[in-house]
Amino acid sequence: MRQLGFTLIEMILTIIVGSIIVLGIAGFVELGASGYADTVDRQRLQTQARFVLEKMSREVRHSVPNSIESDSDCLSFYPIDYSGFYSVSAADNLSxxxxxxxxxxxxxxxxxxxxxxPSRQSDLTDHGIALSGASNTITLSEPLDSESIANRHYIYSELVTYCxxxxxxxxxxxxxxxxxQVADSVEAATFNYSEPTLQxxxxxxxxxxxxxxxxxxxxQQDVQVLNVP
Incomplete structure (x- = not known):
């Protein structure tokens, strides 16, 4: 009577062929997973860059005009907390x-x-008028050095610095x-400020x-900041 089964050689060949197939499938899965992970990391990097650029752009656009200073590694400015219009008493020019x-x-x-x-950031630190209380009227110690042609004023508090x-x-x-921290994986960053001109x-x-x-x-992104009216 004939007995059915596998010879040793057939089992070895089966194991070898199966191993090759498994390795091929595993390599394909690993390649797909690696590509997906790279895509996710790349997307995270681009999303982070867009977030930082948009956040900085919005803050810079809403900063006190001419309050910006920069060097190669840092950018600083005073955000506008409140703004409006003012008038000065014609009698003594001090109210x-x-x-x-x-x-x-x-x-x-x-x-x-x-x-x-203001014409520079130091004006805000050296010539800013300190406010107090709830009154909208201030008695000046001396007349204003210069006035806005549109009678605009800006109220500010904290200096913001990105580095x-x-x-x-x-x-x-x-x-x-x-x-x-607002961004990581940053290889290089530069901040340059070109002061306003008449044009x-x-x-x-x-x-x-x-x-x-x-x-x-x-x-790369350029942000335009309006001058003082």
Whole structure:
């Protein structure tokens, strides 16, 4: 009577062929998973870059005109907290009244400062008018050095600074000594500010290079800042 079964050679060949098929499938799955992971990392990098550029652009556009300073690694400015119009008493030129154009002005102006017609960031630190209480009328110690042709004023408080930390490959945002990370995997970053001219407002140029797994992506954006009216 004939017995059915597999010979040793047939079993070995079957194992070899099966192993080859399994390795092929595993390689295909690994390649697909690796490609998916690279795509996710690339998308995360681009999303992060778009977030940082959009956040910085919005803040810079809403900063006090001419309050921006930059070097190769940092960009600093004063955001506008409130703004509106003012009038100065014609009698002594020392009584200043102002109207905040925001729908919900603060009930207490303590901690805020007001500036009229600034030309550089140092004007906000050296010549800003400190506010206090809830009054919209200020008695000046001396007449204003210059006035806005549109009678515009800007109320501000905290200096905002974005910096590129090359040692940690990140971009940070600092306000009142509180530093938070807004982007990582940053290979290089540059911030340049071109001061306004008679033909145009100021322009902030932001350049970012983000890298991941040996792949680098470059991002460039120019932000126009209006001059003081």
């Amino acid at each position: 200043l009244s102002f109207i905040v154009g925001n729908e919900t002005p603060p009930s207490d102006y303590s901690g805020y400062s007001m500036i009229i017609n 590129f930390d090359s040692s940690a490959s990140r971009i940070t945002r600092e306000v009142n000594s509180n530093t938070v 145009r407002g100021g322009i902030v140029h932001i350049g970012l290079t983000l890298s991941n797994n040996g792949e680098s992506s470059n991002f």
